[in-house]
Amino acid sequence: MDPEQAYQVRSALAWAAVIAAAHFLLGTSTHAVHGLHILLGGLFIVPVLKAAVALELRGGLIAAAVVSVLYLAHILWSWRNSPMANQDQYAMIGVYFVVGLSAGQLVRSANFRKWQRDEVIRRSRQSEMVQGLTGLLSALAVRDADTLAHSRRVASVAVKIGVRTGLDADATVRLRLAALVHDIGKTRLSDDILFKNGALTEEQTARMREHVEIAVGMLRPIAGTEDIARIVSMHHECPDGSGYPKGLAGDSIAPEARVLRVADVFAALTEPRPYHTPLAVDDALAHMGGLAGTKVDAAAFAALNSLVHDSGGRSLFEDPETAPAAGLGARA
């Protein structure tokens, strides 16, 4: 029950309690008071409507039953010597149920139409976002196909690690999209840095590190990518605070970003690079084991380790076309 529904239910209960109390306290001595009882009997429709707004048909019918019991108890109590003296009053019970049923159905169909409208808007926003991300990936394919292939491998492993660490479905989708575009900022780096065949100078390293903030800037105009940009912005942060660009540490790094970093490092170590030959999977894991808890998240690394162990020698990179191959790979 969301806060609005809870408010409507509380309000329905308050209305029912106040009306019932007034019924029992008013007495039945004069004709004028009898008129007030008729008004109060009519007002029992208010809690029925409120309950229908909160819980649709179920709320309308339950509230109709509750106010019917209260109303019946009032008639039997207040006219206990002649309960059939005002038989017409019993008709109100039928009215409560008709109102509860009708209001419940109306609210349900209004809620369904609203859900349909929201769904259309959500899907159009999502397709807008996917188009924007696809555009970025197309630009990456043209500028640096190795980085695109690396990103696909990272996405493939990251999703598996994410699922194993218990990320929910939404977080896993965010993780996958963030992994695909995590190095998109490299498209804006100059060729002498991006394609350098050898170690970068200090100045070039500083420029290379800017790819994180460049990527965030490239995602900013694409509506709906705020969460993805946040993950991308943290993909080089380390648990011990030694990463970049902000030097975030521990839990201040988003869980998806912690997983992305482990997948990124694992993919980078097992790919051919301008500055190293690819490591075998076991060697990469042994190397990363020494970094767990400081440079890479320990829980995400443990998940990667168990995945490799369970894979029985099969590659974690699901698409054979994107598995590490000959040729120079992307720079981490």
Ligand SMILES: [Fe+2]
């Ligand atoms: Fe990166």
